[in-house]
Amino acid sequence: MSKFWSPAVKNLVPYVPGEQPKMANLVKLNTNENPYGPSPKVIEAIQAELNDSLRLYPDPEGESLRQTIAGYHNIKPEQVFLGNGSDEVLAHIFYALFQHGQPILFPDVTYSFYPVYCGLYNIEGKTVPLTDSFEINPEDYRQPNGGIIFPNPNAPTGCYLGLEHVETILQTNPERVVVVDEAYIDFGGETAITLVDKYPNLLVCQTLSKARSLAGLRVGFAIGNPDLIEALNRVKNSFNSYPLDRLALAGAKAAYEDHDWFRKSCEGVISERERMTRSLEGLNFEVLPSKANFVFARHKEKSGESLSRGLREQGIIVRHFNKPRISEFLRITIGTPEQNDALISGLQSCA
Numbered sequence: 001m002s003k004f005w006s007p008a009v010k011n012l013v014p015y016v017p018g019e020q021p022k023m024a025n026l027v028k029l030n031t032n033e034n035p036y037g038p039s040p041k042v043i044e045a046i047q048a049e050l051n052d053s054l055r056l057y058p059d060p061e062g063e064s065l066r067q068t069i070a071g072y073h074n075i076k077p078e079q080v081f082l083g084n085g086s087d088e089v090l091a092h093i094f095y096a097l098f099q100h101g102q103p104i105l106f107p108d109v110t111y112s113f114y115p116v117y118c119g120l121y122n123i124e125g126k127t128v129p130l131t132d133s134f135e136i137n138p139e140d141y142r143q144p145n146g147g148i149i150f151p152n153p154n155a156p157t158g159c160y161l162g163l164e165h166v167e168t169i170l171q172t173n174p175e176r177v178v179v180v181d182e183a184y185i186d187f188g189g190e191t192a193i194t195l196v197d198k199y200p201n202l203l204v205c206q207t208l209s210k211a212r213s214l215a216g217l218r219v220g221f222a223i224g225n226p227d228l229i230e231a232l233n234r235v236k237n238s239f240n241s242y243p244l245d246r247l248a249l250a251g252a253k254a255a256y257e258d259h260d261w262f263r264k265s266c267e268g269v270i271s272e273r274e275r276m277t278r279s280l281e282g283l284n285f286e287v288l289p290s291k292a293n294f295v296f297a298r299h300k301e302k303s304g305e306s307l308s309r310g311l312r313e314q315g316i317i318v319r320h321f322n323k324p325r326i327s328e329f330l331r332i333t334i335g336t337p338e339q340n341d342a343l344i345s346g347l348q349s350c351a
C-alpha cells in the first residue's frame, strides 16, 4: 500500500496464476499446458518473421490471422476479435458488454479470473451453484442478470455442457450477452461457434494456449455477431492498438494451418486422459467426467491438501484450490505418458 496508489488499486484482488517454478526436472501438471508442444510449422513461421520488419508495427487488426480463423470456422473475418491471450479478450468483454447495472452470472465453481474482472471494472458478480454432480443446470440461468459467462468445458471441473443446453441459456436470455469460454473445447466438446449466426447474443471465446500448445505466444480470440465484435474493437482501440506482435500473428496463423499436428496432439491428450481416469479410479479416486486436458479428482479418504503436498515432495506439481466445495479435489493436467505414469506412481506412494 502506498499513498501514490489510485484508490481503485487499494481494493483490487488480483488473479493468482498457477506457479511456474524455476526448478528443473519437475513433473509440472498444474497449469493445463499441452505436453505435446506447438507444431514445427509454427516455429518455422516465427523464425521467418525474425528480420528487419520487427522495426515496423504489426497489423493492428491482424487481418490475415482473422481470415485464417474465420475460414477454419466457416464464418466471416468481421466476426473475429483477436487479443493477447483469451484473458485479455475476456477483460475487454467484461468492460464492453457486461456493464448493465445488474449482476452478471457465472458458476460458483469456475475460472477464478471472472470475479477478478468484476472487481477491476466494478461489476457485480453473482455465482450460480453447480449441481451436486458439479454440472451447470441451464434452468438456473433463468433469472434477471447483466450478462452470463461460463467455460465449456468448465474449469476446474472439466465437465462439458451439451450444445442443446447452451441453446437453452441463450434462448432464455435474449436481452443479454452469453459468453461461452471454450478454452478446452477441442478435447472432446462441440463448439458453439456454429450457433453465432443464429444467436446475436452469443459470444464464443477460444485460446491457442491449450489445444494448440501456444500458452507462451499469448493469442486468444472471440467470435460472435459483428455488433459484439465492434464493441470489443472500440475497447481494444482505446487500450492497446497492437495486442498481437508480428511473431504471434505469424505463429498463430501457422498453427491453424497444421491440421494434422493439431488433431494428433488432441488425440494424444484424450487417450491419455482416459488412461489417467482409469488409473485414478483404481487408486480409490472419484474422477469427474472430463472433456478437457485435465481431470478433477478427489480421493475417497485422503485429503486434497495432503496429497498435493505429498506429490510436491516428490517433484510433482498439481493444482489444489483451497476453496468451498472443491478443497478435497486435485486438478491434474494431462501430461506425456511418462509424466502421467510418474503422477500415478507418486500417488501410489502417498495415497
Ligand SMILES: *Cc1c(COP(=O)(O)O)cnc(C)c1O
Binding pocket: 032, 084, 085, 086, 087, 088, 111, 151, 155, 181, 183, 206, 207, 208, 209, 215, 218, 219, 220
Ligand atoms: C487457460 C484459460 C483461459 C486463458 O487462456 P489464455 O489464452 O492463455 O489467456 C481462459 N479461460 C479458461 C477457462 C482457461 O482455463
